[in-house]
Amino acid sequence: MIHPARILAIARKEVRQLRRDRLTFGMVVGIPILQLLLFGYAINQDVRQLATGVADLAQTERSRQLVAAAEASQVLDIVERVQTVQQLEDLLRQGRIVVGLVVPGDFERRLERERQRKSPRGPGDEQPVEALAQILVDASDPASYSAAAGLRSLPPPARSGTSATPRAATFELRPYFNPERRTAVQIVPGLVGVILTMTMVLFTSVAIVRERERGNLELLITTPLSPIELMVGKILPYILIGCVQMVLVLGVGRLLFDVPLRGLPQDVLAGSLVFIFASLALGLVISTIAQTQFQAFQLTFFTFLPQILLSGFMFPFDAMPEPAQWIAEILPLTHFLRVIRGIVLRGASIPDVSRDLWPLLLFGLIAMSFAALRFRKRLD
Amino acid sequence: MDISADHPSPAVVAHGLTRSFGSLVAVDRLDLRIEKASVYGFLGPNGSGKTTAIRLLCGLLAPSSGQVEVLGLPMPSGAEKLRTRIGYMTQRFSLFEDLDVRENLDFLAEIYSLPRRERRPRIDQLLERYRLTDRARQRAGTLSGGQKQRLALAAAVLHRPELLFLDEPTSAVDPENRRDFWEALFDLADGGTTILVSTHYMDEAERCHRLAILERGRLVAEGRPRDLMRNIEAQVVEIDTPHPRRSRERISSLEGLLSIAQLGNRLRALFSPDSPEPARRVEKALEHAATSDDASERSSEVRLVEASLEDVFVVATRHRPRTASSGSSR
Ligand SMILES: Nc1ncnc2c1ncn2[C@@H]1O[C@H](COP(=O)(O)OP(=O)(O)OP(=O)(O)O)[C@@H](O)[C@H]1O
Numbered sequence: 001m002i003h004p005a006r007i008l009a010i011a012r013k014e015v016r017q018l019r020r021d022r023l024t025f026g027m028v029v030g031i032p033i034l035q036l037l038l039f040g041y042a043i044n045q046d047v048r049q050l051a052t053g054v055a056d057l058a059q060t061e062r063s064r065q066l067v068a069a070a071e072a073s074q075v076l077d078i079v080e081r082v083q084t085v086q087q088l089e090d091l092l093r094q095g096r097i098v099v100g101l102v103v104p105g106d107f108e109r110r111l112e113r114e115r116q117r118k119s120p121r122g123p124g125d126e127q128p129v130e131a132l133a134q135i136l137v138d139a140s141d142p143a144s145y146s147a148a149a150g151l152r153s154l155p156p157p158a159r160s161g162t163s164a165t166p167r168a169a170t171f172e173l174r175p176y177f178n179p180e181r182r183t184a185v186q187i188v189p190g191l192v193g194v195i196l197t198m199t200m201v202l203f204t205s206v207a208i209v210r211e212r213e214r215g216n217l218e219l220l221i222t223t224p225l226s227p228i229e230l231m232v233g234k235i236l237p238y239i240l241i242g243c244v245q246m247v248l249v250l251g252v253g254r255l256l257f258d259v260p261l262r263g264l265p266q267d268v269l270a271g272s273l274v275f276i277f278a279s280l281a282l283g284l285v286i287s288t289i290a291q292t293q294f295q296a297f298q299l300t301f302f303t304f305l306p307q308i309l310l311s312g313f314m315f316p317f318d319a320m321p322e323p324a325q326w327i328a329e330i331l332p333l334t335h336f337l338r339v340i341r342g343i344v345l346r347g348a349s350i351p352d353v354s355r356d357l358w359p360l361l362l363f364g365l366i367a368m369s370f371a372a373l374r375f376r377k378r379l380d
Numbered sequence: 381m382d383i384s385a386d387h388p389s390p391a392v393v394a395h396g397l398t399r400s401f402g403s404l405v406a407v408d409r410l411d412l413r414i415e416k417a418s419v420y421g422f423l424g425p426n427g428s429g430k431t432t433a434i435r436l437l438c439g440l441l442a443p444s445s446g447q448v449e450v451l452g453l454p455m456p457s458g459a460e461k462l463r464t465r466i467g468y469m470t471q472r473f474s475l476f477e478d479l480d481v482r483e484n485l486d487f488l489a490e491i492y493s494l495p496r497r498e499r500r501p502r503i504d505q506l507l508e509r510y511r512l513t514d515r516a517r518q519r520a521g522t523l524s525g526g527q528k529q530r531l532a533l534a535a536a537v538l539h540r541p542e543l544l545f546l547d548e549p550t551s552a553v554d555p556e557n558r559r560d561f562w563e564a565l566f567d568l569a570d571g572g573t574t575i576l577v578s579t580h581y582m583d584e585a586e587r588c589h590r591l592a593i594l595e596r597g598r599l600v601a602e603g604r605p606r607d608l609m610r611n612i613e614a615q616v617v618e619i620d621t622p623h624p625r626r627s628r629e630r631i632s633s634l635e636g637l638l639s640i641a642q643l644g645n646r647l648r649a650l651f652s653p654d655s656p657e658p659a660r661r662v663e664k665a666l667e668h669a670a671t672s673d674d675a676s677e678r679s680s681e682v683r684l685v686e687a688s689l690e691d692v693f694v695v696a697t698r699h700r701p702r703t704a705s706s707g708s709s710r
Pocket residue numbers: 401404405406424425426427428429430431432433471
């Protein structure tokens with residue numbers, strides 16, 4: 001028999017303790033905002049302003065135009081100007097620049113040849129294309145590499161005065177939902193999931209272990225309190241906290257990064273509640289396994305890393321190898337990312353995302369039962 | 381039926397109760413019988429298995445072997461049914477340090493489903509009885525050691541249990557408060573509560589109706605304190621001497637000496653029951669020494685005295701080879 005009064009007593013006690021634990025209480029609000037700023041600004045995947053060194057060996061008017069055009073693209077930020085290729089390579093190795101721009105000494109001649117080749121003769125006699133200049137790039141960061149690679153087709157400077165006509169693209173690319181292709185729009189809803197995963201699992205994983213460490217558990221297990229009452233009472237306050245965090249992230253995301261909300265707020269809430277429940281239940285499972293708070297932290301991170309890496313938050317889900325996708329399908333965050341991105345960015349409704357809500361609900365129920373069964377009112 | 385009226389069923393019965401942790405046998409074939417409405421003491425040195433035995437009786441640990449019946453129900457399977465009838469005060473403070481005194485008691489009142497109307501008067505009554513009224517709004521973690529233990533006792537009796545387990549309830553309580561504490565225990569026992577209390581203090585142990593002395597998990601002596609003292613398997617010699625350390629050296633080689641302890645200017649020597657005339661021999665040893673060097677030792681006073689509970693404890697828990705200890709208590 002379950003006594004709601006006991007559940008409430010546990011929940012009330014938990015809230016009291018939380019309120020008096022200033023640091024933890026601060027984390028409830030602090031973590032989401034800090035993470036949001038961190039991911040929103042710092043982990044901005046729109047690659048811009050790569051530190052660049054220039055070795056302009058030609059030093060002609062048009063070579064300077066080329067460099068200026070490259071800089072105007074905003075991809076490059078010219079921080080060094082040197083005399084030799086060797087110097088550029090040194091800077092690259094030292095990590096002081098990410099991109100090196102080399103304009104060869106015979107730049108004018110190459111430009112002339114390019115022009116002659118282009119002048120109408122016949123389509124049949126294509127000569128191997130000779131590059132006008134060279135871009136050295138630190139390819140250890142793929143994002144920088146592809147950004148720099150995008151400069152390859154920068155139009156060559158025309159004769160002074162006239163502007164260059166850009167080459168026509170074969171396909172026209174039309175991005176949907178995020179026309180500006182801003183990373184923040186993709187990241188912020190995902191961040192709701194990441195932050196909830198972190199705080200919800202962590203708070204509850206520590207919840208029972210902490211009582212064990214402080215000796216309170218020996219008191220609790222000699223009372224008539226049942227495991228399920230204890231579990232439910234413990235997670236109740238965190239459900240509310242989870243909702244506060246969700247609202248906080250989406251709200252600040254909207255203020256700072258113009259993240260839209262295309263779906264219904266109540267759908268966001270419903271989806272989040274299911275996910276919060278699943279995460280809290282996972283935390284409780286950890287709490288019944290770990291013997292110390294330190295172990296609880298470690299186990300939490302053990303479950304946190306794969307969720308971050310495999311859920312599709314960091315890397316596109318479809319680009320992952322199949323076994324990784326299977327694992328990802330077990331993780332709550334994978335499903336929640338689809339749910340929240342669907343509702344927030346594409347205006348999906350609950351029925352639209354129910355395919356991913358069921359697994360979350362199932363995960364939560366299984367984890368919760370597992371935790372309640374594992375929790376023995378014993379010391380051995 | 382009149383037999384059961386004369387001998388009501390005991391609160392606790394244990395047969396061959398054993399609990400091991402790996403290779404360590406913390407509680408070793410313990411047989412116990414605790415009558416209702418009595419105060420029963422567990423006396424034993426550190427690590428003798430008092431806490432483990434209490435946890436076994438509460439159903440917090442499962443025994444490795446043996447049976448326990450508590451209030452007529454087998455443990456640990458019947459533990460859940462007994463939760464409202466048992467109170468347990470843990471050795472380590474186990475209330476919530478970041479809640480205040482009243483919040484702690486309120487919380488437990490809800491968990492034990494005390495009728496709502498009764499809660500306030502009951503908690504007020506307990507605060508009054510354990511002199512915590514002026515501490516009611518203080519966080520439990522900031523209470524003094526003795527105050528914490530009084531709060532823990534209040535929490536353990538909150539739901540009026542029939543059986544109360546107290547694990548070293550007065551280890552941090554000063555002597556005067558300890559006296560009050562024990563008055564309160566006897567009040568509870570008079571009201572019909574059965575109390576099992578573990579302790580290191582002889583004066584406390586002496587107050588119990590019955591006493592079990594534990595040593596390395598084994599029951600080495602059991603009975604009423606008075607009987608234990610009367611039936612001690614030793615002769616007690618007390619020596620008043622101006623040079624206790626030197627006298628102690630002289631006596632330590634005497635045959636049949638079980639143990640010797642210094643209490644200020646006094647020595648207390650225990651001799652095995654079969655050793656002849658221990659007082660005479662002690663006197664002689666000291667006299668002999670006095671003639672040889674120092675006349676002042678002649679002023680030593682030696683006499684045979686009644687055993688105290690401490691003597692009983694010393695005799696019972698005197699370290700002996702593990703194999704030789706078997707059968708000595710039965
Ligand atoms: N959970 C456990 N795991 C391993 N060993 C244990 C455990 N609990 C108790 N012990 C061991 O069992 C023995 C008895 O311990 P117990 O706590 O019952 O002693 P005690 O009589 O209460 O001692 P104290 O007076 O110091 O409180 C000790 O040697 C202890 O180390």
